[in-house]
Amino acid sequence: MDLEKYWSDSFDILTDMVTLHDSNFKIVRANKAFLDALKSSSEGILGRQCYDVMHCTKEPHGNCPFVKSIDTKKTTISEIFEPLLNSHLEITAYPILNEQNDGKVEGIIHFVKTINERKEMEDHLVLYNEQLQKVIDDRTKDLQEANNNLTLEVQARIETENKIMASLKDKEILLKEVHHRVKNNLQIISSLLSLQTESLNSDNYQNVFRDSLNSIRTMALIHEKLYQSSDMSHLHVLEYFQELTAELIASFRQSFVRPVLKLDISIEQLPIDTMIPCALIVCELVSNCLKYAFPDKKEGEIKIGFHQLENGSRLLVVSDNGVGLPESFSFKTTRSLGVQLVHDLVTRKLKGSITVDREHGTEFRITF
Numbered sequence: 001m002d003l004e005k006y007w008s009d010s011f012d013i014l015t016d017m018v019t020l021h022d023s024n025f026k027i028v029r030a031n032k033a034f035l036d037a038l039k040s041s042s043e044g045i046l047g048r049q050c051y052d053v054m055h056c057t058k059e060p061h062g063n064c065p066f067v068k069s070i071d072t073k074k075t076t077i078s079e080i081f082e083p084l085l086n087s088h089l090e091i092t093a094y095p096i097l098n099e100q101n102d103g104k105v106e107g108i109i110h111f112v113k114t115i116n117e118r119k120e121m122e123d124h125l126v127l128y129n130e131q132l133q134k135v136i137d138d139r140t141k142d143l144q145e146a147n148n149n150l151t152l153e154v155q156a157r158i159e160t161e162n163k164i165m166a167s168l169k170d171k172e173i174l175l176k177e178v179h180h181r182v183k184n185n186l187q188i189i190s191s192l193l194s195l196q197t198e199s200l201n202s203d204n205y206q207n208v209f210r211d212s213l214n215s216i217r218t219m220a221l222i223h224e225k226l227y228q229s230s231d232m233s234h235l236h237v238l239e240y241f242q243e244l245t246a247e248l249i250a251s252f253r254q255s256f257v258r259p260v261l262k263l264d265i266s267i268e269q270l271p272i273d274t275m276i277p278c279a280l281i282v283c284e285l286v287s288n289c290l291k292y293a294f295p296d297k298k299e300g301e302i303k304i305g306f307h308q309l310e311n312g313s314r315l316l317v318v319s320d321n322g323v324g325l326p327e328s329f330s331f332k333t334t335r336s337l338g339v340q341l342v343h344d345l346v347t348r349k350l351k352g353s354i355t356v357d358r359e360h361g362t363e364f365r366i367t368f
Contacts, residue, residue, distance in 0.1 A: 021107055070108070075092065094108065235272065237269060248290065260300070284342050317363060352368025
């Protein structure tokens with residue numbers, strides 16, 4: 001067999017560096033990738049100790065896989081940074097046992113791979129984790145301050161509203177025990193408004209409190225999904241809207257017949273900064289459908305569509321087949337706080353536009 005040709009065909013074609021060593025660390029063979037990396041020739045390398053060639057030292061590297069393979073007689077992998085090559089390297093040492101298999105290592109085969117990209121990625125991940133931890137710590141501090149302020153507000157309300165003093169007392173105790181997280185703070189506010197709503201006799205006041213309660217629950221659900229998800233920067237749109245609309249319908253269960261709800265959503269995920277205004281918009285528009293679209297309390301249909309357009313924009317559609325809006329309706333003149341909030345969220349937060357179609361019920365089309 002032509003050993004030179006075999007070596008060339010087998011090892012010189014590899015992009016990873018390959019060397020063959022005897023048991024005394026001397027380099028016996030080296031492939032083209034190794035010679036090119038060190039900008040040397042076979043004559044300048046063969047017969048020399050590998051630590052002299054690679055590290056310019058008189059003894060092996062502290063993390064040398066060669067030494068470990070000699071001791072264990074097993075394949076060993078080590079990672080080092082080599083200043084000579086200015087690179088992070090992954091070195092795999094394969095021991096060569098003698099033919100009698102008496103345990104003596106006759107030589108070592110080194111496979112050396114450059115892992116700069118992987119190391120850079122690991123460094124980025126470490127930096128990202130540090131930044132994320134700082135964000136969490138800062139948010140926790142802010143939530144603690146907000147929770148303390150909320151506790152003071154609850155205590156003041158307990159003193160002035162005797163009729164709900166016992167309930168507020170329970171909520172005050174709960175407030176001192178909850179974790180300082182966004183979801184928990186919003187759940188406290190939601191509980192307080194729910195108690196307040198039950199004590200009101202006026203339908204108008206109850207509607208105002210119910211609208212506020214639904215908005216808060218919308219935000220709480222967002223943070224609940226975030227903490228359940230492995231990716232804290234995005235939310236699954238379809239799953240979120242399914243739960244949101246179910247809660248909205250349940251909040252009107254005492255006054256309205258349950259409508260048929262249809263979701264047509266092709267957008268899989270949204271970043272949290274986009275998801276929050278979209279969620280509040282859907283909350284307000286679906287709540288309006290449940291309150292006003294079906295005054296005779298017959299079965300109705302509410303549709304929500306959310307798609308990515310070919311030009312990169314997103315289209316959010318909320319529609320119903322109810323009685324529709326009056327012809328005089330205008331975003332500029334409406335006195336509805338909910339509709340004004342929707343208009344502001346679309347134009348200011350999403351930097352988009354909103355149109356209304358009254359041909360078959362009511363359809364809001366939001367593009368951003």
